[in-house]
Amino acid sequence: MASGGDRIGARFAGLLNHIFDTHRHPSGREYSLREISERSGGKLTTAYISLLRKGGVANPPADRVQALADAFDVDVRYFTGQQASERVGESNTERALRLALSDPLIHAMVLSASQVGDAEKALFLHMLDEARTLTRKSEEEEPPPTTSREGEKDASPHGGVTNDQYSPVARKRDDPG
Numbered sequence: 001m002a003s004g005g006d007r008i009g010a011r012f013a014g015l016l017n018h019i020f021d022t023h024r025h026p027s028g029r030e031y032s033l034r035e036i037s038e039r040s041g042g043k044l045t046t047a048y049i050s051l052l053r054k055g056g057v058a059n060p061p062a063d064r065v066q067a068l069a070d071a072f073d074v075d076v077r078y079f080t081g082q083q084a085s086e087r088v089g090e091s092n093t094e095r096a097l098r099l100a101l102s103d104p105l106i107h108a109m110v111l112s113a114s115q116v117g118d119a120e121k122a123l124f125l126h127m128l129d130e131a132r133t134l135t136r137k138s139e140e141e142e143p144p145p146t147t148s149r150e151g152e153k154d155a156s157p158h159g160g161v162t163n164d165q166y167s168p169v170a171r172k173r174d175d176p177g
Contacts, residue, residue: 013055015079016068020053023072023091031072039071
């Protein structure tokens with residue numbers, strides 16, 4: 001008959017093996033014991049991780065459990081059973097993605113991006129990076145207000161420039177030829 005410690009060790013091993021199965025290396029393969037040891041900052045040896053995976057440690061110390069959680073980028077409560085309302089085994093990245101997708105605009109952008117090729121996706125990411133750069137620059141150097149009529153300050157946030165000025169319809173309408 002299995003002792004209580006054996007059952008606890010087996011339960012922890014099951015949780016850890018599940019994390020190995022679901023939290024993969026960026027290449028898609030399972031992390032090696034060595035990689036998890038390195039990701040733990042050397043707090044866990046490959047032999048100790050192997051022992052944990054086999055259920056050989058009934059009650060691992062809190063600092064080692066935290067090192068495992070950090071190595072896999074999951075909340076430590078996944079291993080301790082104090083999960084609260086968060087999703088079991090959800091990484092910080094997965095949690096951030098889930099929260100981001102709750103924004104309707106981001107949700108629409110992702111759905112739209114899923115319907116285009118890799119070149120268009122890369123272009124879209126480049127455009128987002130450029131938009132962030134431009135936003136940072138405009139926040140750093142606030143331009144002086146412009147005037148639209150004699151002595152009157154322009155109240156528009158873009159210095160009197162409107163989207164209509166850049167539309168093909170507006171250019172064609174204003175084109176004398």
